[in-house]
Amino acid sequence: MTLALLIIGSILSMYLAGRIAEHRGRSFKVWAWIAAIIGPLALPLVYLFPNLGDRNGNHA
Template sequence: MDIVTLVAFVISIYLAGRLAERRGRSFKVWGWIAAFIGPLALPLVFLFPNLHRRNGGPA
């Protein structure tokens, strides 16, 4: 069970970083946030606005 939890945390760190990067945020910052709060960082990424869509792109 411990190894499953560890793998889930590592995957959530990577996913949170990649999702944040696609939304115009820093991979490193969100990787660290995910390291501290775990899988809860994934929905948190979506609560912040998408920075790539602000520059005249369709919503």
């Protein structure tokens, strides 16, 4: 039972890290692999990098 929860948690953290990274203008695949390697620590790590999603050339 514990192993199943760990596997589900790992897959969920991979998906969430990928989606958050994609929303911030980064690669889904790269961040999903990073989450596969370092686990849930990738979730706060993705917020430490600058948001590339807002760069559309408009300078207020």
